[in-house]
Amino acid sequence: MSSDWDHERFRKYVIEHAKRAGVAHDQASLAKVTGIDTGSLGRYFRGQVQPGEGNLEVINQKVPGTTMKDLRVLAGRAKPSEYEMDAPPAPPASQHPLADKVSYLLGTNSPIDTAEQALLTSLLERVLDTYPAQGTRRRTA
Missing domain, CATH: 1.10.1200 (Non-ribosomal Peptide Synthetase Peptidyl Carrier Protein; Chain A)
Incomplete structure (x- = not known):
């Protein structure tokens, strides 16, 4: 586990994938879809707490377009090099x-x-x- 992770990139990655898939549009609707309470999501998205493997798996299952390797890297649970990546994954390009x-x-x-x-x-x-x-x-x- 790393204490150096980009929680803003993690948030953008998860929320943008949820928007694109039409399953959620913000933290509250993401909480409903995943069953992860909004307080926990808020702590993840503010960088106060790193999401655990269990919640990363839930996000991966409920938010189409996400991958476990991307989520693990963005949450600081793995280094990009562990997955032969040059850099952390980028969030999907956002729409207007x-x-x-x-x-x-x-x-x-x-x-x-x-x-x-x-x-x-x-x-x-x-x-x-x-x-x-x-x-x-x-x-x-």
Whole structure:
């Protein structure tokens, strides 16, 4: 176990993977998904306590995209060299904050009712349909 670990990178790695997978969007929702109490998650994310192997396994099982080797390295339980890594793993690239919020609002654990989801979906489709498909560029005259 190392006392020198990057708790901020650990937090970003876990939360960003949870957001991308649509299973959680913050510490509280991550606590619900994993069954790890929010106080423990908070202590991990503030660097006060390193997560144990058991909780790393729970995170790995409940948050798609995470790997045990990445979690162990980020939590200071292993060195990158033990897994033939040059450096600690990076969190996944984050989306625009609004994309995260839209994903949450339209996801399976949405806090808004189905009528509001339909309205938001319709609005987004109308706006986005005015833009060309990905991979094509507009030309200027």
